[in-house]
Amino acid sequence: RPDGVTAMTSRVFPVPPMSFTDRDYFQAQVATDAGFFVGGAYIGRISRHPIFNVSQRRRGGREGFDGVVGTSLSVEYFTRFYQSIAENNGAAIALGRTDGEVLARYPLLDKPLTRFAPDGAVMRGLAAGHERWTDMAAPPQDGVERIYAFRKVRPYPLVVVYGIPKALITQRWLTDLAAFAGFAALAAASLAAATLFAAARAQADKRMAEVLRT
Numbered sequence: 001r002p003d004g005v006t007a008m009t010s011r012v013f014p015v016p017p018m019s020f021t022d023r024d025y026f027q028a029q030v031a032t033d034a035g036f037f038v039g040g041a042y043i044g045r046i047s048r049h050p051i052f053n054v055s056q057r058r059r060g061g062r063e064g065f066d067g068v069v070g071t072s073l074s075v076e077y078f079t080r081f082y083q084s085i086a087e088n089n090g091a092a093i094a095l096g097r098t099d100g101e102v103l104a105r106y107p108l109l110d111k112p113l114t115r116f117a118p119d120g121a122v123m124r125g126l127a128a129g130h131e132r133w134t135d136m137a138a139p140p141q142d143g144v145e146r147i148y149a150f151r152k153v154r155p156y157p158l159v160v161v162y163g164i165p166k167a168l169i170t171q172r173w174l175t176d177l178a179a180f181a182g183f184a185a186l187a188a189a190s191l192a193a194a195t196l197f198a199a200a201r202a203q204a205d206k207r208m209a210e211v212l213r214t
Contacts, residue, residue, distance in 0.1 A: 001067045011046050018045055020070075025055040029068045033057045038157055041075055041103045050075035052103050075104045082106035090168055092146060094161040098126055103158075109141050122161060125150050136166065 001007045004021030020026050025039035039053040051072045060066030082093040083106050094105040100116045100123055116122040121135035131152050138145040146163035153160060 002065055004067075007067065009046060016046070020045070023053065025053040025070055026068055029055055029057040030065060033059075036156060038097055038103075040097070040101050044072060047072065047074075078104035079106045079108065090144075090165045092142075092144070092161070092163045096122070096159055096161070098152065098157045098159055111141070113141055121148060122150060122159060126152075126159065137163075 004019045004026055006015050006018050006020065009015055023039065025037055028034040028037045028039075034055075034057065037055050039055065041050060041052040043049065044051040051074055053070045053072050055068040055070040057068055058066040078095055082104070085091065086093050086106055092105070092107065094102055094113070096102045096116055100118070102113050102115060105113055117139070120139070121137050125133045125135070130150070131154070132150065134147065134149050136145065136147050145166045147166055147169060148161060148163040150162075151160050152158070
């Protein structure tokens with residue numbers, strides 16, 4: 001509703017008389033139409049779980065503002081999904097807003113990461129106007145050096161971060177290199193054996209020719 005009190009929710013019935021005027025996804029739509037607004041992460045007032053909300057402005061009434069329509073997204077849903085991708089390769093995955101606020105991350109940290117570092121690779125890339133980019137860094141949260149890929153989620157004010165440990169990539173590269181080296185060595189040995197065989201056969205043919213001439 002325009003006063004911020006819940007008019008309807010799919011979570012509980014009857015609807016509890018709760019005010020959400022203090023929530024960013026509501027405040028952003030009051031003075032002007034903020035379009036598809038993505039709010040920050042916090043503990044849901046009704047769900048009691050970590051969530052973030054997206055909202056759109058409702059038009060109507062004398063002031064042209066008739067409240068907002070909001071949808072709550074579970075942070076746990078994203079962390080579980082990221083875990084299914086990252087748990088076997090040591091990757092770090094995060095979803096954040098383009099203003100630097102982190103909405104979801106895997107793996108979880110002892111001290112939750114709430115914002116991307118102002119001078120870090122994410123914010124530098126966004127400031128440069130990149131839509132997608134890569135970088136290598138060792139964030140202070142865990143100190144693991146990773147090769148990162150970043151991508152803005154158009155048309156929303158979101159960015160996705162995916163980083164794989166450099167050590168893992170190096171290990172896989174060395175493993176592949178060792179396999180290729182083994183094949184190369186086998187091929188070289190086969191070529192050497194064939195060369196020796198051909199040389200021996202040529203010598204035998206030469207001796208046979210000399211015998212026939214005599």
